[in-house]
Amino acid sequence: MRxxxxxxxxxxxxxxxxxxxxxxxxxxxxxFWQEREGCVLHxxxxxxxxxxxxxxxxxxxxxxxxxxxxxxxxxxGYVKELRALAVSSVCEASNLYGREAASVQDRREQRWFSWxxxxxxxxxxxxxxxxxxxxxGARLDYLGGHELLRRSSSRxxxxxxxxxxxxxxxxxxxDEVESLLKKRGVDVNDLSAILHALVLANKAEWRxxxxxxxxxxxxxxxxxxxxxxxxxxxxxxxxxYCHTCEQGCAYCTACLGMGRSKCCTxxxxxxxxxxxxxxxxxxxxxxxxxxxxxxxxxxxxxxxxARCFVANPRPGLSEFLIWAVCGAGKTELLFPSVTEALAxxxxxxxxxxxxxxxxxLAPRIKRVFPGAKVxxxxxxxxxxxxxxxxxxxxxxxxxxxxxxxxLVVLDEADAFPYHNDPILYRALSRAVKKSGKLLYxxxxxxxxxxxxxxxxxxxxxxxxxxxxxxxxxxxxxxxxYHGAALPVPKILAVQDLHKRVQTxxxxxxxIEAVSSSLNEGRQVFVFVPRVDEIDRVLSYLQxxxxxxxxxxAGVHAADHMREEKVLAFRExxxxxxxxxxxxxxxxxxxxxxxxxxxxxxxxxxEASLVQIAGRVGRSVDDTSGSVLFLQAERATSPKRAVxxxxxxxxxxxxxxEQRGLS
Amino acid sequence: xxxxxxxRCGGRIAxxxxxxxxxxxxxxxxxxxxxxVIYRMLKGIVxxxxxxxxxxxxxxxxxxxxxxxxxxxxxxxxxxLCRDCFHxxxxxxxxxxxSLLRYEKGEKDLLGLFKYRGDxxxxxxxxxxxxxxxQRYYRSMGFTWITMVPLHxxxxxxxxxxxxxxxxxxxxxxxxxxxxxxxxxxKDTPKLSKQKGRAARHESMREAFVWDGQDVPVPSAAKILxxxxxxxxGSTLRSCAKTIREHxxxxxxxxxxxxxx
Numbered sequence: 001m002r003x004x005x006x007x008x009x010x011x012x013x014x015x016x017x018x019x020x021x022x023x024x025x026x027x028x029x030x031x032f033w034q035e036r037e038g039c040v041l042h043x044x045x046x047x048x049x050x051x052x053x054x055x056x057x058x059x060x061x062x063x064x065x066x067x068x069x070x071x072x073x074x075x076x077g078y079v080k081e082l083r084a085l086a087v088s089s090v091c092e093a094s095n096l097y098g099r100e101a102a103s104v105q106d107r108r109e110q111r112w113f114s115w116x117x118x119x120x121x122x123x124x125x126x127x128x129x130x131x132x133x134x135x136x137g138a139r140l141d142y143l144g145g146h147e148l149l150r151r152s153s154s155r156x157x158x159x160x161x162x163x164x165x166x167x168x169x170x171x172x173x174x175d176e177v178e179s180l181l182k183k184r185g186v187d188v189n190d191l192s193a194i195l196h197a198l199v200l201a202n203k204a205e206w207r208x209x210x211x212x213x214x215x216x217x218x219x220x221x222x223x224x225x226x227x228x229x230x231x232x233x234x235x236x237x238x239x240x241y242c243h244t245c246e247q248g249c250a251y252c253t254a255c256l257g258m259g260r261s262k263c264c265t266x267x268x269x270x271x272x273x274x275x276x277x278x279x280x281x282x283x284x285x286x287x288x289x290x291x292x293x294x295x296x297x298x299x300x301x302x303x304x305x306a307r308c309f310v311a312n313p314r315p316g317l318s319e320f321l322i323w324a325v326c327g328a329g330k331t332e333l334l335f336p337s338v339t340e341a342l343a344x345x346x347x348x349x350x351x352x353x354x355x356x357x358x359x360x361l362a363p364r365i366k367r368v369f370p371g372a373k374v375x376x377x378x379x380x381x382x383x384x385x386x387x388x389x390x391x392x393x394x395x396x397x398x399x400x401x402x403x404x405x406x407l408v409v410l411d412e413a414d415a416f417p418y419h420n421d422p423i424l425y426r427a428l429s430r431a432v433k434k435s436g437k438l439l440y441x442x443x444x445x446x447x448x449x450x451x452x453x454x455x456x457x458x459x460x461x462x463x464x465x466x467x468x469x470x471x472x473x474x475x476x477x478x479x480x481y482h483g484a485a486l487p488v489p490k491i492l493a494v495q496d497l498h499k500r501v502q503t504x505x506x507x508x509x510x511i512e513a514v515s516s517s518l519n520e521g522r523q524v525f526v527f528v529p530r531v532d533e534i535d536r537v538l539s540y541l542q543x544x545x546x547x548x549x550x551x552x553a554g555v556h557a558a559d560h561m562r563e564e565k566v567l568a569f570r571e572x573x574x575x576x577x578x579x580x581x582x583x584x585x586x587x588x589x590x591x592x593x594x595x596x597x598x599x600x601x602x603x604x605x606e607a608s609l610v611q612i613a614g615r616v617g618r619s620v621d622d623t624s625g626s627v628l629f630l631q632a633e634r635a636t637s638p639k640r641a642v643x644x645x646x647x648x649x650x651x652x653x654x655x656x657e658q659r660g661l662s
Numbered sequence: 663x664x665x666x667x668x669x670r671c672g673g674r675i676a677x678x679x680x681x682x683x684x685x686x687x688x689x690x691x692x693x694x695x696x697x698x699v700i701y702r703m704l705k706g707i708v709x710x711x712x713x714x715x716x717x718x719x720x721x722x723x724x725x726x727x728x729x730x731x732x733x734x735x736x737x738x739x740x741x742x743l744c745r746d747c748f749h750x751x752x753x754x755x756x757x758x759x760x761s762l763l764r765y766e767k768g769e770k771d772l773l774g775l776f777k778y779r780g781d782x783x784x785x786x787x788x789x790x791x792x793x794x795x796x797q798r799y800y801r802s803m804g805f806t807w808i809t810m811v812p813l814h815x816x817x818x819x820x821x822x823x824x825x826x827x828x829x830x831x832x833x834x835x836x837x838x839x840x841x842x843x844x845x846x847x848x849k850d851t852p853k854l855s856k857q858k859g860r861a862a863r864h865e866s867m868r869e870a871f872v873w874d875g876q877d878v879p880v881p882s883a884a885k886i887l888x889x890x891x892x893x894x895x896g897s898t899l900r901s902c903a904k905t906i907r908e909h910x911x912x913x914x915x916x917x918x919x920x921x922x923x
Contacts, residue, residue: 001819240782244822253783260780262822558671 001245002192002264004053005046005118006086008060010074011039018074020044020060022053024192024266030124032200038126042079044086045117048245051208051263052093052113056086058213076121083117090115093214096223097248101239112241112248160194162186164203167270169347169404171229171430173209173259174266176400180385195268205269209261210237210250227252229261229399230423254423257379258396269402272433285371286389287342289335296481297659298652299329305475307336310407310437311344317472318432321413321440321453324477325486325648326614327588330441331361333477334409335368337439342372342389346406349431350392353415355379361411362392395424401431408432413440413449414607415585420446443614444607444644467647469655479652484623486645487616489594489609489638497598497632501540510595511544513628517593518548518575522625525594526578527612529601531556537597538578554578584611590619595628600635609641668710669787670772680711687714696797703797703836707790718764720923728896729760729799730923746895756903757915759893760799761923762791769922773891777825785825788921789832792889795919796837803917806881807842808834810889811902812871814850829921830889839887845902846874860895867897873909884914892922 005026010018023029026043033039044060047053060082067078094112101112166184167177177195181188188194198204207228215224225237232254242249245264252261261267295303302322309320324330334350341348350365352358355378362376372389375381377397384397391405398408408431432438440449455471469476480486492509494500500507517524528537534554542549553574555565569577570589577583581603594616596604604612609629616625629638666675688701707714720731725744732744741748763769776784810826818824827843834841849870888902896918903916 238782240823242822243818243824244820249822251780251782253781256775256779256781260822264822 001048002050003046003048004050006044006053006056006060008042008044008064008074008079008082009033009039010042011037018064020057020064022050022057024196025190028193028196029200030122032197033124034127036126039124040074041122041124042074042082043118043120043122044079044083045115047090047113047115047247049113049208049247049249049264050245050266051210051212051249052090052115052247054208055093055212055214056089059089060086079121080119083119087115087117089214092221093212093223094248096214096221097239100223101241101248114247159188160197163188163194164198164270167204167268169270169272169402169433171267171269171400171402173229173261174268175259177268183385192266195266198270203271205271207267207269208263209265209267210252210263212250212263225250225263227255227261228267229258230255231426232423255396255399258399271403283343283345286369287339288371289339289368290370291332291335291368293332295332296479296483298477298479298655299333299481302470302475302477303333303336305470306333306439307340309473310337310340310439313435315435318436319438319440319453319473321442321445321449321474322477323442323445323454323474325480326443326611327480327482327486327618328443328477329481330411330443331364334439334441337407337409338369338390341407341437342369344406346433346436347388347404348390348407348409349398349401349405350390350409350411351395351398351428351431352392352411353395355394357411358392358394365390365392395427398424398431399427401427403430403433403436405431406433406436407439408436409439409441411441412585413442414444414446444610446607467651469651476651478648479655480618480623482620482623483656484617485649485652487613487625487627488645488649489613489627489629489642491599491629491631491638491642493631493634495632497630501537501597504540504543506544507630509628510597510630511541513593513595513626514541514576515545515548517626518545521591523569523572523574523589523592524576525583525589525592525612525615526576527584527594527596527604528578528580529598529603531558531580533598534578534580541576541578548575552576552578555583556580557582581608581612584608584615587615588618589615591622591625592616593626593628595630596638597630598632599629599638600631600633604637606637606640606644609638610644613641613645667708668713669708669784670713670768671710673710673712675708675710680705680709680714683711683715687717687719690719691794691798696801700794700797703790703794708787718766718769720761720764724760727758728893728923729758731764755900755907755916756888756896757917759896759899759918759920759923760795761893761920762795762798763922765892765894765922773922777891780821780823782823782828785828785832788891789829789836791921792829792833792919793836795921796833796887800887800917800919803887804885805839805887805917806884807844808839808887808889809842809844809906811898812843812845812847812874814847816850826889826891829891833889842875842878844873844875844878844886845871845905848872860897863895864897867901869901870898871902871905873905875909880910882913884910886910886914886916888916888918890918890920893918893920 002024005023006020008018008020021029063082063085090113097112166180166186172180195204199206209228210225211228212223212225215222224233226233227237230252232252236252236254237250238253239250242262242264249263255261302324306320306322309317322330322333324333338348350361352361358376358378362374366374369390374390374392375383375386375388377384377391377393408428410428428438453473454467455473467476494507497507514524526537528534534556538552538554541552551574553565555562555577556579559565566587568574592615594612596612599609613627616627617623631638668675684701684704688697688704692700721733723732724730725732725747726742727747728744730744775781776788808830810830813824830841847870851866851870886906888899890899893899899918906916907914
């Protein structure tokens with residue numbers, strides 16, 4: 001069981017300075033202060049709950065600010081007062097915790113938190129800094145740390161340097177730190193002491209997995225628990241009793257899949273050190289771009305704008321949106337920006353919502369940047385803990401980084417896990433270095449991103465409508481890479497649409513659209529709003545188009561044949577695929593048409609419908625196709641989707657005209 | 663726990679849709695007398711209708727020793743026993759075992775979430791399942807105590823929680839039988855599922871437990887319900903039962919109850 005000591009450091013001098021600290025090993029602190037300044041350390045007490053120690057630290061610090069800040073000296077009597085304050089705070093926290101956790105577990109006779117008050121004051125005299133100038137961290141070779149460690153493992157500061165190398169720019173729970181070190185073959189005997197020395201030297205930060213604070217209320221006080229890793233609070237944090245710290249200990253259920261973040265687990269945040277600076281040759285090699293493709297005029301314009309944003313050292317400018325319609329070739333647009341960041345000696349993160357996109361993207365990026373080390377990071381990936389120049393990660397893995405990347409790219413910013421999820425946005429902005437840049441890629445940016453990043457007022461096209469083509473924080477790419485216009489959906493209202501389908505009465509436009517597409521040898525996506533409608537629509541189609549009945553299939557998210565079915569659809573063994581919104585993005589099938597049955601349903605919002613319409617006409621061979629929105633009643637989102645597509649088309653048109661003129 | 667969310671699919675629980683499934687399953691699991699109790703428990707379970715319907719319940723033809731579903735076994739032993747129990751040593755250490763579910767792929771993930779990830783919210787769900795199992799097989803048995811397979815103290819400290827402990831708490835509250843931790847694990851065995859073969863598992867489990875119920879009065883003929891999450895070969899449960907019987911005398915009967923078989 002790890003125990004944490006709370007102590008107050010008071011040093012004399014003309015202005016009395018007092019500060020409270022939490023430490024897992026007091027001896028480290030003592031020798032640390034010996035090297036720096038003479039002071040008195042008043043020990044308050046110890047506990048095994050890190051969250052409790054931190055909340056007490058905040059409390060005592062606040063108290064000291066109030067009193068000692070105004071000139072009062074820290075006398076023995078005052079320290080005694082503070083000890084009493086700590087005891088009463090523990091008591092209060094214990095009671096409040098018990099009230100919340102009573103429904104979970106009954107511990108009426110025992111206390112939820114234990115606290116051992118210690119009355120001890122240690123006078124530390126200044127011994128001078130023997131180690132000054134010997135810290136090898138700055139000069140340590142990029143990967144040679146292990147060698148150094150093996151040669152002189154007794155030297156604590158070398159262990160420290162190696163740990164810094166490994167934990168550089170990561171945010172990890174204690175268990176993850178241990179497993180990472182084990183994987184790297186580094187054996188450290190007193191890990192917590194060394195990590196704590198780093199914390200004291202202000203090179204790292206540690207926090208409890210779940211932080212808690214007593215919130216004063218007018219009616220009654222309550223305990224506020226917040227997960228330090230994902231930032232969730234309230235219902236997401238579950239109260240329980242923990243056998244590790246033998247105290248009341250809450251854990252976070254929102255990020256449980258990444259390991260248990262709880263009150264007694266330390267959570268380490270390590271800033272990126274200066275050891276990353278590498279030689280110019282090396283950088284040139286890493287940033288080498290080998291790509292034979294060519295941009296269209298619009299693409300090169302957008303790519304250049306994004307590159308300028310990354311290269312721009314202006315501090316306030318940290319977010320940028322590339323708004324490119326479906327099929328504009330978004331991935332290629334990134335290459336100049338990534339090159340720029342790599343050449344500046346930074347690391348790059350590309351975050352995408354889904355694992356299959358990670359797996360598809362990684363080899364592509366690897367081919368284009370042969371000199372850089374590219375890793376794919378997802379839940380079951382084996383290279384999760386490796387060092388790299390370019391990291392391609394799924395959303396949740398981003399949570400394990402702390403100010404590590406110079407450039408973070410978020411692909412499909414409007415897709416499911418990111419959309420409206422403060423946890424993931426928080427994780428992303430934490431993964432960016434202090435001076436780093438965040439780049440969003442989207443075909444249908446959500447309203448809040450548009451509001452924040454699409455600045456009105458500057459447009460080369462003058463009266464080009466509501467959306468400006470570019471600003472300091474965004475660039476808009478309204479046309480596809482092959483230059484043809486986006487297919488415009490046709491909206492048709494059919495009375496009693498769902499009833500007709502249910503009772504097998506004919507819906508002429510639906511059947512005609514599907515059959516004419518099939519007769520032309522095209523494939524058809526049929527989107528429905530709910531999973532239980534898949535079978536209904538499928539059997540309906542099979543009844544009305546018996547000639548093609550064998551080539552139809554339905555797929556939904558929980559379908560265990562999902563991959564096989566989608567593959568069969570790609571290989572044209574199926575010609576009609578009835579599906580929900582799961583296939584709205586990512587799947588590209590040349591020569592296909594789309595029908596949405598029930599476009600008025602709330603799951604089909606504007607973005608979703610634009611994405612669905614974007615499935616059609618993506619390849620160069622077949623740039624047109626038909627998109628049909630069938631709705632049972634009037635709805636706004638299909639109309640808005642059509643309006644957005646029309647707007648994009650007219651913008652693209654004007655761009656072409658303008659280029660023709662100049 | 664956010665009420666109204668299914669623990670398996672995370673979807674909303676539609677009460678109307680669930681109702682018919684609950685009735686059907688309650689009929690399947692109960693006779694006339696226990697129907698109301700089981701119906702109520704199933705209704706309160708945090709599963710949606712679809713997931714409840716998909717639960718791999720063990721059927722009616724079971725091995726009377728270990729509670730395994732005999733329908734799925736290729737070769738069936740005699741006298742109402744399954745092959746393993748028929749060939750295994752019949753030493754009456756464990757009177758019988760009963761479980762509710764078959765251990766299938768999807769179930770494995772959910773149990774892993776509970777056992778290794780530590781999603782303690784699932785304790786309520788599994789506790790209800792166990793209570794249903796008791797109603798189904800062990801009704802009016804009059805158990806003296808519920809006890810559970812302990813975790814090694816070292817392992818407990820690492821993990822921070824004992825999943826069977828939590829289950830016992832919920833089950834004890836549901837069927838109103840006192841929960842008593844009677845055992846202590848002395849051997850920290852590696853994960854059983856990592857060990858290959860029945861004999862190896864049996865060997866590693868030998869003398870892994872000692873008696874720990876010092877202040878417990880010894881009744882003359884106790885009936886003890888031993889709890890675990892899964893019965894694979896039964897070596898863990900048998901080893902526990904042996905320790906209990908050594909201490910409480912041969913007149914004591916030990917029954918076991920697991921979620922999965």
